[in-house]
Every structure is written in C-alpha cells, then in structure tokens.
Amino acid sequence: MWFHDRLPYNGFVQRSPRASGDGLNVFLDFLRWWVPWEPSVTAVVAFAGAAWLYWRGARRSPAGAPRSRQLLFWLGLFTIYLSLHTHLDYYAEHEFFVNRLQQFGLQHLGPFLVVLAYPGVVLRRGLPLSWRVRWLRPLARSTPVRRIAGFFLNPWIASLLFVGVMLFWLWPSVLFYAMLDWRLYRVMNWSMVVAGLLYWWLILDHRPKPPARLSPGMRVLVEMLVMVPLIVAGAYITFTTVDLYPIYSLCGRAFNGITPATDQYLGGLILWIPGAGMSVLAAIIAFGHWLRLDAKGRLPRNRRQRELIRARNAAAMRQSAGPDAFAGSTEKTV
Numbered sequence: 001m002w003f004h005d006r007l008p009y010n011g012f013v014q015r016s017p018r019a020s021g022d023g024l025n026v027f028l029d030f031l032r033w034w035v036p037w038e039p040s041v042t043a044v045v046a047f048a049g050a051a052w053l054y055w056r057g058a059r060r061s062p063a064g065a066p067r068s069r070q071l072l073f074w075l076g077l078f079t080i081y082l083s084l085h086t087h088l089d090y091y092a093e094h095e096f097f098v099n100r101l102q103q104f105g106l107q108h109l110g111p112f113l114v115v116l117a118y119p120g121v122v123l124r125r126g127l128p129l130s131w132r133v134r135w136l137r138p139l140a141r142s143t144p145v146r147r148i149a150g151f152f153l154n155p156w157i158a159s160l161l162f163v164g165v166m167l168f169w170l171w172p173s174v175l176f177y178a179m180l181d182w183r184l185y186r187v188m189n190w191s192m193v194v195a196g197l198l199y200w201w202l203i204l205d206h207r208p209k210p211p212a213r214l215s216p217g218m219r220v221l222v223e224m225l226v227m228v229p230l231i232v233a234g235a236y237i238t239f240t241t242v243d244l245y246p247i248y249s250l251c252g253r254a255f256n257g258i259t260p261a262t263d264q265y266l267g268g269l270i271l272w273i274p275g276a277g278m279s280v281l282a283a284i285i286a287f288g289h290w291l292r293l294d295a296k297g298r299l300p301r302n303r304r305q306r307e308l309i310r311a312r313n314a315a316a317m318r319q320s321a322g323p324d325a326f327a328g329s330t331e332k333t334v
Contacts, residue, residue, distance in 0.1 A: 033047050037089035038182060047081050054119055057126030064125070071116040075330045076113030079105045084189055094254040096245050097266035103192055104270060107166060111196030115204050116285075155214050159222055162199035165191050165230050170233060170271075174204060176247045199226075203282050206289045216290030216299070220283050226243050227279035234272025295333055 036043075054073055058065035065073075082088060083105035092102040119132065127136060139145055151157060167187045169175060178184045181238050202214050209215040214222065245258050245267075253263070293299050 014146040014288075026145070033087045036085045036088055037087050037093075038186075040085060040186065043081075043085045047085070050077060050123070053123045053126030055126070057119075057122035057124070061122055061125045065117075065119075069119075072113045073117035073122075076110050076115075076117065078195060079113065080110035083110060086195070090304060091254045094248060094251060095258065096248050096263045097258075097270060098254070100267040102171075102189075103166070103318045104274055106189055107162075107192040107196040111193060112204070112282070113277060115197060115200040118206070122285075152198060153184075155202070155212060155218070157220065158195075158202050159226055160196040162193045163226055165195040167229065167233060172244045175245060179247045179251060203286055206292075208293050209245050210213065214228070216286060216293055219286035223279055223283040223286060227276050227283075230275045230279065231272060232245065234268050234275060238268030238272055240264075284293050 025234075027182075054070075055078075058070055083102045087101060088098070092099040093099070099178070107315070124132065124136070169178060169192070176189045203219050205212040205214065243263075244248075244264060246260070248263065249260055290299075
C-alpha cells in the first residue's frame with residue numbers, strides 16, 4: 001500500500017508519520033523482512049546446525065577452508081535461508097514469478113554455492129572427535145547407509161531427480177495443491193534443496209574418477225543434457241497464452257500492477273534464462289576441472305592406469321558413499 005508524503009489535517013498540511021520517520025520505517029521494514037512467513041523449527045535447527053558445524057570446522061581446519069570457500073559457503077547458506085525461511089515466502093505464495101525466484105535460489109544458486117565451497121571435510125571436522133569416532137564413522141560404513149547413499153548419489157538417479165523434481169512441482173495441478181497445503185509446500189521446497197545439493201555435488205566435483213562418481217568429460221555432457229528440459233519448460237511457460245497457474249489469482253496477488261499473463265511470462269523467463277545460465281556456468285567449471293586434471297596427468301590414459309588409480313583411491317572409494325564425501329573432498333588425490 002502506498003502512502004502520500006503529506007496528508008491534510010485541520011486545514012493544514014501535516015507530514016505523515018512515514019515521511020517524518022523514513023529511516024526508522026526502512027529499518028523496521030528490513031527487520032520485518034527476516035520474520036518467517038511460516039516459521040519452521042526444522043529449518044531453524046538445520047541452518048543453525050550447518051552454520052555451527054562449518055564455523056567450528058573452519059576454525060579447526062583453516063587449511064581446508066580458505067576465505068574464498070568460506071565466502072561461497074556462507075553466501076550459499078544465506079541464499080537458501082532467504083528463499084526458505086523469510087518473508088519472501090509470502091510473495092512466493094502469491095506471485096508465480098517470485099515462486100520461480102525462490103525455487104531458483106533453493107535448487108540452483110544456493111546449493112551451487114554451497115557445493116562449490118566443498119564443505120564436506122570442514123563439516124565433518126566440526127563434529128567433536130568422539131562423535132566422529134563413535135557415531136559418524138560406524139554410521140557411514142553401515143550397509144543401509146551405504147546402499148541409500150549409493151542409490152541417491154548414482155549420477156543418473158541424481159540427474160533425473162534434479163530435473164524430475166523441478167518439472168513435477170511445475171505441473172499446474174501439483175503446484176495448485178502445493179499452494180493450498182502447507183505440508184506439501186514444505187515438501188516441495190525441501191525436495192528442491194536436496195535435489196540441488198545431490199546434483200551439483202556430481203557436476204562440481206573437482207576430482208578424477210575414481211573417487212569421483214563421474215569422469216570430467218561426463219560431467220560436462222550431463223550438464224548439457226540437463227539444460228535442455230530447463231530451456232524447453234521455460235520457453236513453453238513464457239510463450240503460452242494459457243493461464244497455467246490460476247491458483248495465484250484465487251489466493252490473491254501481492255502486486256496489483258502485475259497481470260496473470262505478465263506474472264507467468266516473468267516466471268518462465270526466470271526458469272529459462274537464469275536456470276540455463278547456471279547450467280552453462282557449471283559446464284564451464286567442469287570443463288576447467290577437466291583441463292586442470294589433464295594438465296597434471298591425473299586422468300587415466302589406458303586400462304592399466306585406471307586400475308592403478310582405482311587401487312590408490314580404494315580408501316576414498318570406501319568413503320564416497322557416506323556423508324564424509326558429500327560435496328567432494330578438499331584433500332588432494334595422488
């Protein structure tokens with residue numbers, strides 16, 4: 001709602017409270033932005049736990065967490081929190097293009113920055129040593145955990161989840177019910193985060209295979225393949241004349257000046273251009289890792305070299321299915 005800077009009062013022109021206290025109002029609006037629209041204890045615990053572990057691990061292992069990586073991690077965690085647990089949630093429930101911005105932060109930008117920081121070792125070292133020895137190590141080596149991690153970290157499963165989760169929640173009837181049911185809405189948001197973390201871990205892994213699950217060339221190819229459905233879905237939503245998401249008009253829109261057609265057009269563009277742009281950036285980073293590994297002679301040239309690398313990385317392969325290897329390792333592989 002807009003207010004005039006001056007309001008008539010008893011024949012005189014009196015400055016409104018908003019005009020006289022602009023600085024205070026701006027500050028209060030800023031604080032109000034960080035109040036969650038739908039508070040979640042799960043979100044608070046998850047973000048607080050991740051922040052505490054990384055802060056503690058970075059202090060205990062500064063060599064594994066240079067300032068550039070720390071910046072990437074905190075920016076990624078901030079992006080996910082901003083998209084998931086602030087007043088942005090209100091606008092995402094009332095405008096389709098804001099919902100696309102939110103999902104872009106949850107599935108693309110936020111997880112991308114977190115994984116690019118390679119926080120696996122730092123997070124692990126944030127745990128007390130007794131916890132790592134008594135609980136984490138046996139859990140990571142247990143058969144159920146290894147099978148579950150091996151399934152979801154399978155390159156093709158993770159890639160299909162990344163695309164499938166995005167397209168599933170974009171389906172008009174599915175999104176309709178997600179906007180009406182807060183439980184389904186939270187499942188949607190968290191599934192985007194998890195799918196993004198799993199997928200970017202595969203693409204941005206800077207190690208050779210093994211211990212990485214994809215070879216450097218396959219990372220580039222997979223990223224190019226995943227980009228295609230993003231472009232197709234974004235282009236269709238952008239140019240279709242059908243109102244695909246009438247739920248936003250039924251629930252009431254946050255911005256009166258934006259028509260349903262414009263809202264849908266902007267949402268399609270956000271899915272199309274920034275989404276494809278992130279894929280191109282990831283492919284460039286993966287290609288850079290490929291060149292770097294090749295220049296250092298760490299890529300196998302023949303079967304004998306592949307077997308030698310597998311033997312040298314046997315220990316890393318045993319850990320690659322567990323939580324320790326999530327988002328890669330900061331340690332160099334010989």
